[in-house]
Amino acid sequence: MTQEHIVVLANTGETFRCSAGESVLAAMERVRRKGIPVGCRNGGCGVCKVEVIEGQFTRRKMSRAVVTAEEEARGRVLACKIHPQSNLRIQAVGKMARTVEAQQDRTSFVSGFMATPAASQPDTET
Amino acid sequence: MALTGVLRPGHVALRVLEMEPALKHYVDVLGLAEVARDKAGRVFLKAWDEHDHHSVVLREADEAGMDYMGWRVDSPATLKKLAADIETSGLASDMAWIPAGEHPATGERFRFTIATGHAMELFAEKDKVGNDCGTDGPDTNPNPWPDNLHGIAPSRFDHCLLYGDDLDGAVKLFRDVLGFSLAEQILAGPDGNLMIGAFLTCSNKPHDIALIRQPVKGKFHHASFILGSWEQVLKAGDILSRNKVSLDIGPTRHGITRGETIYFFDPSGNRNEVFSGGYIHYPDKPTITWTEQEIGPAIFYHDRKLNERFLQVFT
Numbered sequence: 516m517t518q519e520h521i522v523v524l525a526n527t528g529e530t531f532r533c534s535a536g537e538s539v540l541a542a543m544e545r546v547r548r549k550g551i552p553v554g555c556r557n558g559g560c561g562v563c564k565v566e567v568i569e570g571q572f573t574r575r576k577m578s579r580a581v582v583t584a585e586e587e588a589r590g591r592v593l594a595c596k597i598h599p600q601s602n603l604r605i606q607a608v609g610k611m612a613r614t615v616e617a618q619q620d621r622t623s624f625v626s627g628f629m630a631t632p633a634a635s636q637p638d639t640e641t
Numbered sequence: 642m643a644l645t646g647v648l649r650p651g652h653v654a655l656r657v658l659e660m661e662p663a664l665k666h667y668v669d670v671l672g673l674a675e676v677a678r679d680k681a682g683r684v685f686l687k688a689w690d691e692h693d694h695h696s697v698v699l700r701e702a703d704e705a706g707m708d709y710m711g712w713r714v715d716s717p718a719t720l721k722k723l724a725a726d727i728e729t730s731g732l733a734s735d736m737a738w739i740p741a742g743e744h745p746a747t748g749e750r751f752r753f754t755i756a757t758g759h760a761m762e763l764f765a766e767k768d769k770v771g772n773d774c775g776t777d778g779p780d781t782n783p784n785p786w787p788d789n790l791h792g793i794a795p796s797r798f799d800h801c802l803l804y805g806d807d808l809d810g811a812v813k814l815f816r817d818v819l820g821f822s823l824a825e826q827i828l829a830g831p832d833g834n835l836m837i838g839a840f841l842t843c844s845n846k847p848h849d850i851a852l853i854r855q856p857v858k859g860k861f862h863h864a865s866f867i868l869g870s871w872e873q874v875l876k877a878g879d880i881l882s883r884n885k886v887s888l889d890i891g892p893t894r895h896g897i898t899r900g901e902t903i904y905f906f907d908p909s910g911n912r913n914e915v916f917s918g919g920y921i922h923y924p925d926k927p928t929i930t931w932t933e934q935e936i937g938p939a940i941f942y943h944d945r946k947l948n949e950r951f952l953q954v955f956t
């Protein structure tokens with residue numbers, strides 16, 4: 516039987532179990548937690564980007580358009596493409612993270628069409 | 642008016658993170674046929690009712706997304722004329738001729754980048770390989786559909802929806818230089834005159850390409866493949882679930898185009914759509930306008946709400 520690890524979402528305080536056989540995002544969706552925004556689930560769109568604050572994990576290929584090598588090296592990865600090797604403490608940092616925290620819709624659709632596309636792209640801060 | 646000039650979307654070239662799962666998706670689940678591979682590892686695919694050699698090109702890369710979209714034009718003379726028109730329009734950049742044979746079974750292509758940052762191509766020649774329906778020769782006494790279809794099996798690659806910033810420049814190029822009609826538009830903003838969505842057609846279809854204004858360059862929202870009925874869209878939902886494909890939304894209906902739809906993601910996060918329905922467009926049909934207040938039912942007619950994923954999830 517695969518060992519299960521505990522994942523803690525720092526944004527919302529939610530916790531859930533995740534084995535090494537599934538991605539952190541898949542485990543979260545399975546138990547209907549909502550702290551990490553769900554996008555394509557396949558490493559391409561970047562909305563489930565998290566910062567791993569503590570813990571060990573393995574990773575699979577993620578689109579370089581949304582996670583740079585430098586980001587990946589410092590633990591900014593996509594929840595859909597990481598598998599825990601220990602208990603994890605993570606924080607959602609993708610562009611929809613605030614929406615999930617607020618649990619509310621936009622007041623103006625136009626703001627969504629015109630807004631600055633911040634965190635979808637690799638973050639370039641140094 | 643006969644259908645001339647730009648005839649149809651001829652191909653879409655997508656980047657995938659890993660080729661093997663991509664082929665399992667596009668061939669086994671979506672039901673396209675592999676037609677060719679080249680030395681660079683690109684794989685060329687087609688849907689069953691397309692006569693042209695290929696319509697989907699997959700390339701393994703470090704980033705997901707779209708490399709370019711290609712348009713078939715009616716003749717080599719039209720290709721030369723439209724290439725010259727594009728060059729003098731001032732509405733495109735990075736123009737280049739791609740030599741014949743760079744895509745297998747395909748003539749030379751004229752590539753250019755539109756104002757939203759997307760690479761587009763025109764081509765006039767691609768070998769006809771048929772649809773396997775003929776009984777007394779490739780196109781003689783055909784059956785309505787071929788044997789051995791599997792997966793969702795759409796009949797054609799239909800259109801793309803793309804995200805970019807300079808919607809006005811791109812729409813101007815498609816309408817004024819390439820002869821497309823604006824079938825539908827979404828208008829928003831304080832004065833209700835800012836175009837944030839354009840649904841453009843070069844044919845009798847409600848759209849051959851859709852563009853949404855977003856503050857990005859060259860982003861890909863989805864590639865769409867056409868099915869014959871609403872029931873086939875529902876069956877596609879069954880096939881996607883059976884294969885545990887990442888679902889986005891649907892089955893549902895779009896207000897825009899009236900199409901019945903399901904959105905899902907390939908194993909690299911590129912969104913696909915299969916859809917049916919819509920209406921017949923003629924060049925003299927008035928442009929349909931959707932206002933900001935009704936953008937929910939415009940995009941998802943049943944839910945009447947535009948979800949955050951529609952705007953924020955793209956490659």
